[in-house]
Amino acid sequence: MAQAQAPDPLLAAVEAGEARAVARLITRLESGDARGRQMLQSLHRRLGRAHVVGVTGAPGTGKSTIVDRLIEAYRRAGLRVAVVAVDPTSPFTGGAILGDRIRMQRHAADKGVFIRSMGTRGALGGLAVHTADAVQALDGAGFDVILVETVGVGQAEVDVARLADTVIVVLVPNLGDDVQAVKAGIMEIADLFAINKCDIDGGDKVAASVEANLALAPASPNGSWTPPILRLVSEQGTGIPALVEGIATHRAWSEKSGELARRRALRVRENVRALLQADVTGFAFARDGSIRPAFAPLLLAASKGERSPQDLVDEILRAYRDS
Amino acid sequence: MAQAQAPDPLLAAVEAGEARAVARLITRLESGDARGRQMLQSLHRRLGRAHVVGVTGAPGTGKSTIVDRLIEAYRRAGLRVAVVAVDPTSPFTGGAILGDRIRMQRHAADKGVFIRSMGTRGALGGLAVHTADAVQALDGAGFDVILVETVGVGQAEVDVARLADTVIVVLVPNLGDDVQAVKAGIMEIADLFAINKCDIDGGDKVAASVEANLALAPASPNGSWTPPILRLVSEQGTGIPALVEGIATHRAWSEKSGELARRRALRVRENVRALLQADVTGFAFARDGSIRPAFAPLLLAASKGERSPQDLVDEILRAYRDS
Numbered sequence: 001m002a003q004a005q006a007p008d009p010l011l012a013a014v015e016a017g018e019a020r021a022v023a024r025l026i027t028r029l030e031s032g033d034a035r036g037r038q039m040l041q042s043l044h045r046r047l048g049r050a051h052v053v054g055v056t057g058a059p060g061t062g063k064s065t066i067v068d069r070l071i072e073a074y075r076r077a078g079l080r081v082a083v084v085a086v087d088p089t090s091p092f093t094g095g096a097i098l099g100d101r102i103r104m105q106r107h108a109a110d111k112g113v114f115i116r117s118m119g120t121r122g123a124l125g126g127l128a129v130h131t132a133d134a135v136q137a138l139d140g141a142g143f144d145v146i147l148v149e150t151v152g153v154g155q156a157e158v159d160v161a162r163l164a165d166t167v168i169v170v171l172v173p174n175l176g177d178d179v180q181a182v183k184a185g186i187m188e189i190a191d192l193f194a195i196n197k198c199d200i201d202g203g204d205k206v207a208a209s210v211e212a213n214l215a216l217a218p219a220s221p222n223g224s225w226t227p228p229i230l231r232l233v234s235e236q237g238t239g240i241p242a243l244v245e246g247i248a249t250h251r252a253w254s255e256k257s258g259e260l261a262r263r264r265a266l267r268v269r270e271n272v273r274a275l276l277q278a279d280v281t282g283f284a285f286a287r288d289g290s291i292r293p294a295f296a297p298l299l300l301a302a303s304k305g306e307r308s309p310q311d312l313v314d315e316i317l318r319a320y321r322d323s
Numbered sequence: 324m325a326q327a328q329a330p331d332p333l334l335a336a337v338e339a340g341e342a343r344a345v346a347r348l349i350t351r352l353e354s355g356d357a358r359g360r361q362m363l364q365s366l367h368r369r370l371g372r373a374h375v376v377g378v379t380g381a382p383g384t385g386k387s388t389i390v391d392r393l394i395e396a397y398r399r400a401g402l403r404v405a406v407v408a409v410d411p412t413s414p415f416t417g418g419a420i421l422g423d424r425i426r427m428q429r430h431a432a433d434k435g436v437f438i439r440s441m442g443t444r445g446a447l448g449g450l451a452v453h454t455a456d457a458v459q460a461l462d463g464a465g466f467d468v469i470l471v472e473t474v475g476v477g478q479a480e481v482d483v484a485r486l487a488d489t490v491i492v493v494l495v496p497n498l499g500d501d502v503q504a505v506k507a508g509i510m511e512i513a514d515l516f517a518i519n520k521c522d523i524d525g526g527d528k529v530a531a532s533v534e535a536n537l538a539l540a541p542a543s544p545n546g547s548w549t550p551p552i553l554r555l556v557s558e559q560g561t562g563i564p565a566l567v568e569g570i571a572t573h574r575a576w577s578e579k580s581g582e583l584a585r586r587r588a589l590r591v592r593e594n595v596r597a598l599l600q601a602d603v604t605g606f607a608f609a610r611d612g613s614i615r616p617a618f619a620p621l622l623l624a625a626s627k628g629e630r631s632p633q634d635l636v637d638e639i640l641r642a643y644r645d646s
Contacts, residue, residue, distance in 0.1 A: 037633060044631035265626035268635075269614060272622070275636045276607060277600040284599060291592060299595070303588035308367035310360060312591075313598045321644050 011039055015046070017080065017142045019114050025141075026116060029133040032287055040133065043140030048264065050082075050139040051251055054164030055149045056157070056186060061170040062196045065234040066243070067149050071107055073244045079144040082114040084134045086127065086150040086160060114143065129274040131160050132267070162189040163267045165260055166250045168243070170194045171210065173202025187213050190227045191254075192246045198231040198239070207231070225253055283323065284316045294319070334362055337464050338369070340403065342437050345464045349439060352456040355610055363456065366463030371587065373405075373462040374574055377487030378472045379480070379509060384493040385519045388557040389566070390472050394430055396567045402467040405437040407457045409450065409473040409483060437466065452597040454483050455590070485512040486590045488583055489573045491566070493517045494533065496525025510536050513550045514573045517566060521554040530554070548576055606646065607639045617642070 013021030028036030053070075055063050067083055074081045107113040116134055118127075131148065138146050148164055150157045161167055169190035187210075195206050207229050214227065228246050232239035254260040285291055291299045298315055301307040336344030351359030376393075378386050390406055397404045430436040439457055441450075454471065461469050471487055473480045484490055492513035510533075518529050530552050537550065551569050555562035577583040608614055614622050621638055624630040 041631050041633050044633075045628060048628050261626070265622065268625045268632055269608075269612075269622060271632045272614075272625070272635050272639070273604055273608060275632060276603050276639060279636065279640060280599050280603045281596055285596060289592075291595075299588070299592060302591045302595070303584070305368060305371050308364050309591055309594045309598060310364050310367075312595050313602065316595070316599060317602060321646075323644075 008035060008039060011042055014039065014043070014137070014141050019111060022114060022137055022141045023116070025137045026134050029137065030130055032282070036133075040136055040140070043136065046140045046142075047136055048139065050135075050143050050146045051166070051247075052135055052139075052146045052148060052164045053247060054161035054167040055147055055170065056151070056161040056167065056189075057170030057172075057194075057196075059151055061172045062234050063149050063151075063170050066168075066170060066194060066196065066232065066240075067147050068107075069234050069237055069240045070145075070147060070244065071113055072237075073240055074145050075107075075110065075112055080112045080114075080142065081145045081147065082138040082141075082143040083116065083147045083149065084131060084138070085115065085117045086131060086148070086157065114138065114141075127157070127160060128270060129278050132163075132271045132274065158186055158189065159270075161186075163263065163270060165254065165263060166247050167191045168194050168247070170196050171206050172197045173200055173206050191225065191250045192227055192243070193229045194232050194239070194243060195229065196232045196234050199233045199236075203231055225250070225257070225259070280320060283320050331358060331362060333358075334365055337362065337366065337460070340465045342434060345437060345460055346439070348460045348464075349457050352460065353453055355605070359456075363459055363463070366459070369463045369465075370459055371462070373458075373466050373469045374489070374570075375458055375462075375469045375471060375487045376570060377484035377490040378470055378493065379474070379484040379490065379512075380493030380495075380517075380519075382474055384495045385557050386472050386493050389491075389493060389517060389519065389555065389563075390470050391430075392557050392560055392563045393468075393470060393567065394436055395560075396563055397468050398430075398433065398435055403435045403437075403465065404468045404470065405461040405464075405466040406439065406470045406472060407454060407461070408438065408440045409454060409471070409480065437461065437464075450480070450483060451593060452601055455486075455594045455597065481509055481512065482593075484509075486586065486593060488577065488586060489570050490514045491517050491570070493519050494529050495520045496523055496529050514548065514577075515550055515566070515569045516552045517555050517562070518552065519555045519557050521562070522556045522559075526554055548573070548580070548582070603643060606643050 010021050010024060014025050025036060025039055029040070030036075055067055055070075057063050064085070067085070071081050071083065107115065118130060118134070135146055135148065148161065150161045167189050169186050169192070171193060172195065193210050195203050195210075197203075210229050230239055230242050230246055232243065234240065251260070254263070283292075284295060295312065295316060298307060298312045302309050302312045333344050333347060337348050348359060348362055352363070353359075378390055378393075380386050387408070390408070394404050394406065430438065441453060441457070458469055458471065471484065473484045490512050492509050492515070494516060495518065516533050518526050518533075520526075533552050553562055553565050553569055555566065557563065574583070577586070606615075607618060618635065618639060621630060621635045625632050625635045
């Protein structure tokens with residue numbers, strides 16, 4: 001199809017790394033504009049160059065401050081940095097600046113920095129697709145580092161984080177074990193632990209607890225990586241150079257060990273899964289979540305218990321196959 | 324297909340409300356055994372009788388204790404009660420008793436109580452399907468009240484809770500606003516607020532903050548329900564009778580106002596969406612998440628960047644339509 005149409009002028013601008021063009025591409029992808037997906041298709045040979053770093057942890061652990069400090073460090077090293085900040089409590093998406101993100105706005109005038117907030121409310125099941133799309137767009141636009149910040153609670157959010165090339169799990173002292181119970185779910189996806197706010201007491205206790213957990217963990221599928229436990233006071237920038245070094249060390253190891261290739265294959269697989277689901281969902285449902293008129297009478301019957309949901313599913317699949 | 328086969332003896336046992344039979348049905352549904360879905364199909368005319376109550380809130384707010392107290396209250400009223408406890412941090416599913424759930428085990432000998440824990444790790448996107456399946460199985464088995472307990476963080480978990488007939492959002496004093504930041508996401512799905520642990524100071528402050536938020540909230544699509552704010556000390560059973568009454572009042576209101584019908588139609592719709600997605604996913608991927616052999620070479624090419632994920636999706640959809 002791409003050949004039949006005039007080349008999209010936006011594509012060249014994205015390839016040149018122009019922030020406004022990338023933002024428009026991401027908006028197209030989010031809004032289901034077919035030209036968006038076509039552009040990703042055109043970009044795909046440029047993908048795989050960026051280092052995708054996930055930053056995850058419970059609310060209140062200071063993830064955004066860490067991200068802000070990482071932007072600063074990478075910019076100083078001359079790298080172009082993009083941030084995808086997933087905020088499950090926000091209905092806003094796009095340019096909106098959410099709470100903690102205000103700090104990051106100091107980078108707004110810097111053309112080497114791109115920040116995108118993503119609300120997930122109402123995007124049932126859409127989180128994985130939208131994050132993957134944004135990461136690919138930014139990768140295609142030549143950003144060197146893409147930081148994906150997500151709350152480390154909730155299966156969908158954790159699943160998004162774990163597909164990064166390098167995953168940083170942020171913990172803090174004294175947040176309470178039940179609040180970080182989360183920990184149980186995200187312990188195993190960590191490539192690095194960042195214990196933040198170490199200027200308050202309790203950092204040793206958290207570190208000891210992480211170490212004890214690591215001792216019990218099964219070996220990684222690609223052998224010998226033991227997640228380092230780093231101490232930070234991100235408000236003051238303390239520990240950031242060690243974190244940057246830890247990220248680089250993990251990247252080097254994962255490239256050599258095959259872990260990077262394994263994880264990227266997983267990322268493609270999950271992306272394919274999500275796109276498949278979006279396709280069949282889009283056949284039966286409008287973007288606002290309402291069912292398409294053709295199936296509305298059946299949905300009504302199913303709501304009244306006259307037909308079963310499975311009847312409705314069978315009917316939709318028949319129509320889908322014939323389409 | 325159902326006609327062609329001998330009737331499943333398990334079906335009668337489920338309809339008679341036998342706990343072991345219901346447990347087996349849920350296991351069949353979880354494991355993708357086709358007989359499970361066929362049984363739900365047979366049960367569908369029996370559905371819609373149970374009152375589905377969602378209990379959600381941050382970790383550490385005492386949701387499980389509240390659920391335990393609700394079981395007690397409903398049993399005293401002669402009702403049969405089922406619990407579906409979704410634990411996003413656990414890899415266990417089925418009979419496993421998770422942490423907090425130990426308390427509920429005191430009901431284990433009571434045939435009028437059924438408790439099912441569901442781990443969600445690894446069930447990427449599967450949470451909605453599995454919870455809906457379990458709720459339908461329990462409804463078909465004649466349970467009067469089905470309590471769905473989920474952590475109120477993470478989009479998927481919140482989405483599961485909001486599809487209940489009545490949603491209780493649990494808050495506690497002093498957990499810190501960032502931890503309950505969550506609040507922003509779940510404020511609007513609450514039919515009742517339960518402020519738990521009100522024996523510690525700070526209950527008034529939380530209540531005032533909830534009230535202030537409610538004053539700003541848009542009106543409910545079905546008019547005049549204002550979520551009551553209830554104070555509990557669930558450890559001591561304080562406030563439970565008022566909670567039970569509040570649940571009944573909401574149920575009566577939502578039946579009369581049309582909100583119950585609206586929400587059940589939504590639940591069917593989301594169930595259909597999830598089943599559709601599961602169908603196409605199951606065509607391309609095995610249950611362990613690996614891609615089916617026919618598509619493995621394409622996935623490899625896409626991982627290497629030789630093909631795009633969209634190429635792979637197009638290929639799978641062609642095969643799916645021809646299947």
